[in-house]
Amino acid sequence: MSSAGIDKVRDWILGRHPDRTELAADVDLIESRLVDSLAFVELVYTIEDAAGVEIDFDTIDIEDFQTLATIEKAFFA
């Protein structure tokens, strides 16, 4: 069962891509072009809002943002 936080992140991504209705936890968000470099900053904000944390851009590990599963593990576990 997913947390409410990761559901917010999923909803934000799906809201940007009205052609999609589902987003599996293991889909690579960057490789599949669901999140580009401009949207990446907005994704970080969305995670910050949903998780109630501040993310330091200078120490970001891109692998934490690769899929919904890695985001959930890094910020909502």
Added chain:
Amino acid sequence: MTRPRIGVDLVPLSRVRTLLEPGVEPRLRRFLSADELAVSRTPDGAPDLAGIAGRLAAKEAVFKLLGAVGRPVPWQGIEVLRGPGGRPGVRLSGAAAELARGAGLGPIDVSISHDGGFAVAVAATTSPLPKGTP
């Protein structure tokens, strides 16, 4: 010996409009430094949509020169400011400057254009030829 290296990027002005929506505008501060924000307004004080889109495109074009695959764009470390004669100039700092030094890049030049709701930017530099290149 060196060889040329180029990077290109395209940003729709509609993406900038989204970043300027009420409640979202502070996000622009993640993309642009204080010096860049200061030169990203029209003479009447409104946000310069085309200028901001061009600046974002130029930052991404420069990032592509750095060869930093798998890293987020260091938006604040790649500043695109007004250079001599009004041409855009690039100022690198922090991780972006380290990446450029590590790659042995020469001076970086950028060119920006806008039309039809898009801004495009090309960045160019030189990089050392790999060892063993005839």
